[in-house]
Amino acid sequence: MTSDIRIPRTSDIIARALDYRASAVRIDDTAVVAQIDRLIANLPSARLCWVLGTLVIDSPSGHTYHVTRGGCDCLNGQRSHKRQCWHVLARELLEDIFDTEAETADQEADAPCAVWPRVAAARSLIWARL
Numbered sequence: 001m002t003s004d005i006r007i008p009r010t011s012d013i014i015a016r017a018l019d020y021r022a023s024a025v026r027i028d029d030t031a032v033v034a035q036i037d038r039l040i041a042n043l044p045s046a047r048l049c050w051v052l053g054t055l056v057i058d059s060p061s062g063h064t065y066h067v068t069r070g071g072c073d074c075l076n077g078q079r080s081h082k083r084q085c086w087h088v089l090a091r092e093l094l095e096d097i098f099d100t101e102a103e104t105a106d107q108e109a110d111a112p113c114a115v116w117p118r119v120a121a122a123r124s125l126i127w128a129r130l
């Protein structure tokens with residue numbers, strides 16, 4: 001059962017990956033830089049969808065991989081000490097993008113209503129006339 005959770009545009013995912021990459025370069029984390037480079041190389045040819053909380057990736061290699069919070073079922077992902085496949089990174093990026101969207105929506109919902117300054121000004125005028 002495919003979920004209706006939206007997959008962000010590939011360009012948005014890659015933009016977020018490039019942010020991560022810049023941070024990894026700054027701290028000289030070559031393993032993460034390589035992971036991000038694999039994602040950038042493969043993502044445009046991959047197909048992603050959510051199925052009941054699992055990110056399903058039809059990889060350009062012809063294989064289909066399943067990424068849960070516990071990891072990925074590809075060979076590299078099955079090595080518990082190596083969560084360095086690009087599939088796991090793809091899931092982390094999607095979750096990060098969703099978190100940012102949720103935070104932005106919360107901030108917009110909490111922002112003062114644009115009409116309140118005009119209400120306050122009108123109230124001041126009314127009180128000034130009394």
Ligand SMILES: [Zn+2]
Pocket residue numbers: 065072073074075076077085086087088
């Ligand atoms: Zn994997």
